Amino acid sequence: MKNMKTSFSLNLLLRDNIKRLVPYSSARDEFKGEASILLDANENAFGSPYARNYNRYPDPLQHRVKEKLHRIKGVPVENIFLGNGSDEAIDILFRAFCEPGRDNVILVPPTYGMYEVSANINNVAYKKVNLTIDYQLDLDGIAEAIDAHTKLIFICSPNNPTGNSIRRQDIETILVNFDGIVVVDEAYINFSKQPSFTTDLAEFPNLVVLQTLSKAWGLAALRLGMAFANKEIIAVFNKIKPPYNINQATQDIVLEALEGVEIVNEWIKEVVGEREKLSAALQVLPQVTHVTPSDANFILVKLEEPRALYNFLVDKGIIVRDRSKVELCEGCLRLTIGTPAENKTLLKEVKRFYNG
Numbered sequence: 135m136k137n138m139k140t141s142f143s144l145n146l147l148l149r150d151n152i153k154r155l156v157p158y159s160s161a162r163d164e165f166k167g168e169a170s171i172l173l174d175a176n177e178n179a180f181g182s183p184y185a186r187n188y189n190r191y192p193d194p195l196q197h198r199v200k201e202k203l204h205r206i207k208g209v210p211v212e213n214i215f216l217g218n219g220s221d222e223a224i225d226i227l228f229r230a231f232c233e234p235g236r237d238n239v240i241l242v243p244p245t246y247g248m249y250e251v252s253a254n255i256n257n258v259a260y261k262k263v264n265l266t267i268d269y270q271l272d273l274d275g276i277a278e279a280i281d282a283h284t285k286l287i288f289i290c291s292p293n294n295p296t297g298n299s300i301r302r303q304d305i306e307t308i309l310v311n312f313d314g315i316v317v318v319d320e321a322y323i324n325f326s327k328q329p330s331f332t333t334d335l336a337e338f339p340n341l342v343v344l345q346t347l348s349k350a351w352g353l354a355a356l357r358l359g360m361a362f363a364n365k366e367i368i369a370v371f372n373k374i375k376p377p378y379n380i381n382q383a384t385q386d387i388v389l390e391a392l393e394g395v396e397i398v399n400e401w402i403k404e405v406v407g408e409r410e411k412l413s414a415a416l417q418v419l420p421q422v423t424h425v426t427p428s429d430a431n432f433i434l435v436k437l438e439e440p441r442a443l444y445n446f447l448v449d450k451g452i453i454v455r456d457r458s459k460v461e462l463c464e465g466c467l468r469l470t471i472g473t474p475a476e477n478k479t480l481l482k483e484v485k486r487f488y489n490g
């Protein structure tokens with residue numbers, strides 16, 4: 135890649151309809167102060183059958199949750215967007231920047247499948263530039279693939295399904311040289327020793343970092359994804375999102391759950407310990423060819439007869455992810471790290487499959 139400073143311009147990147155868009159103005163947007171009689175949103179003033187405050191629309195910009203996330207992650211509130219899962223943030227990126235039938239994005243497989251699905255839903259073309267055999271970025275391939283209509287590049291680090299981190303230096307090279315948006319998906323960052331890119335938002339105006347409460351935080355059912363970016367990009371996200379995209383129950387529960395940093399950090403330590411233990415135990419089996427070193431809460435394991443092992447495990451009530459037909463993951467199963475007891479059972483059954 136050439137080493138030239140990026141000439142990023144948000145205005146040049148945005149779709150025209152989004153630039154022109156007048157966002158929906160909700161009752162809660164138009165009146166923000168404290169009041170004792172709220173007769174502006176056609177809510178039920180009597181209450182709700184479940185809990186009194188659920189008769190009111192939630193805070194559209196989730197200030198209290200963002201304030202708490204700011205304290206945990208050190209990212210200023212104005213640089214935070216909250217979505218109904220990271221998947222909502224991914225979809226909004228397409229809708230903000232990619233003109234269907236004209237623009238394109240770059241994907242670097244094997245990686246998270248949602249980027250491709252979201253591109254397809256939005257009728258946006260994608261160019262695939264495979265990772266190298268050691269699951270790192272092919273910088274020359276990416277440079278060749280970029281054209282005047284390339285708006286987004288998705289990089290998942292630690293990567294799903296391979297588990298490894300993408301070299302920071304390589305991501306920075308793309309951030310500096312690409313005029314479009316670089317999306318760094320850090321869904322698994324809590325399990326990694328690598329620093330988060332959230333500390334680099336001021337340096338890179340074209341950086342969007344995705345994180346989620348679905349993995350390390352143990353809140354997958356609540357659907358809370360985060361996007362971190364400069365405040366102009368966050369403003370675009372807020373303009374496009376449905377007005378009340380994070381429901382009150384999620385906001386309430388998340389506010390409470392975010393008090394649990396300590397237990398979450400304990401779990402992370404335990405998962406990382408179990409990950410290393412399970413990796414080592416699998417590696418010594420003659421039928422296991424490779425365990426990719428992982429910075430996530432799962433491991434990608436190349437082994438003999440992956441599909442037969444998968445089916446054997448299903449019979450024992452153990453479900454893993456068969457990635458054996460995925461390009462560059464041939465022969466691999468992806469194993470999520472469970473509790474110590476679960477991992478022990480898994481290992482026992484794997485050994486039983488191979489040794490009878």
Ligand SMILES: *Cc1c(COP(=O)(O)O)cnc(C)c1O
Pocket residue numbers: 218219220221222246290294319321345346347348349354357358359
């Ligand atoms: C699990 C996962 C997510 C999380 O998505 P949510 O919609 O927030 O649950 C995002 N990115 C990657 C790579 C993932 O594996």
